[in-house]
Amino acid sequence: MTDCRLYLRASTNDQNAGRAREQLEKFAAEHDLKIVARYMENESGAKLRRPELFRLLNDANPFDVLLVEQIDRLSRLAASDWQMLRDEIGKRQIRVVALDLPTSWRLADATDEFTERMFAAVNGMMLDMLAAVARKDYEDRRRRVTQGQAKAKAEGRYTGRKEDGKRNDLIASMLAARLSWTQIQEGTKASRATIAKIAKRQREVVEQ
Known part of the structure; x- marks a missing residue:
């Protein structure tokens, strides 16, 4: 069995970072993956330095699977930060598998070296594409919020977030x-x- 490490993330403390845990555990069981650790945190995906993510990277052995629900759970990073994270993952020979990226599922299955290298190359391109999409979605959301706040201020309706x-x-x-x-x-x-x-x-x- 291949060792597998679950990464679960939510952006804020009032969101449930463990929401997808059952789904990931089911996937692991179906693909003969041995879950050796679970890493959960409430941090923005637009931030590179996330304690639990880097604890996972430090704990992982070569060819371990990093299993996530979606690529945006792993990254909403700007291009330069995403490249740094990709380099770290590549240097440690960790295989990223995401439920929303079917091309990555083959990396969870035992296979011959040639097939694994071919799927790793295809998966790398798909990872970059989905990471770029996740970043664009993040920037679009921030822009819409800023525009909405500006409009509300102009109309005298915006009072800002109430303090706790x-x-x-x-x-x-x-x-x-x-x-x-x-x-x-x-x-x-x-x-x-x-x-x-x-x-x-x-x-x-x-x-x-």
Whole structure:
């Protein structure tokens, strides 16, 4: 059996990163793949440095399968960052298999070296194409959101995202108690940008 590592990702903390787990496990069973680890995180696919993704890459052995639901779970990266990730995957000889990329399924099956190299080449081209499509979709969505916000502001309807006052009060208390930002992130699931904003407010109050 071929060792397989599941990668499950969602963009935000209020989304379920493990939504596709059952589907991936079923695919693995049908293709005689041995699941040796599961890696789950809530991080943007437009960001290259994702802790669980790189933990997977560091843990993987040559010819392990990296199994994802869709290519956009692996990448919504800009072209230069996608190339860096592709290089890392290639250097480690990891085989990427995605449920939305049937050409990759043959890489999950034991086969002769020639056939495997042929499918790896075809799969590489398809990976690049789907990664480009995923990036375009990401940029189109961001542009539509920006345009919608601009229109709402012009019409006096946009007030921005409401703050989570209870969470932000907790962050302020944890900062006052001199907990580290990492501890605060783990305890509140807030982004570092949010913690920085609360910390800045506290400094401004002290300086007044």
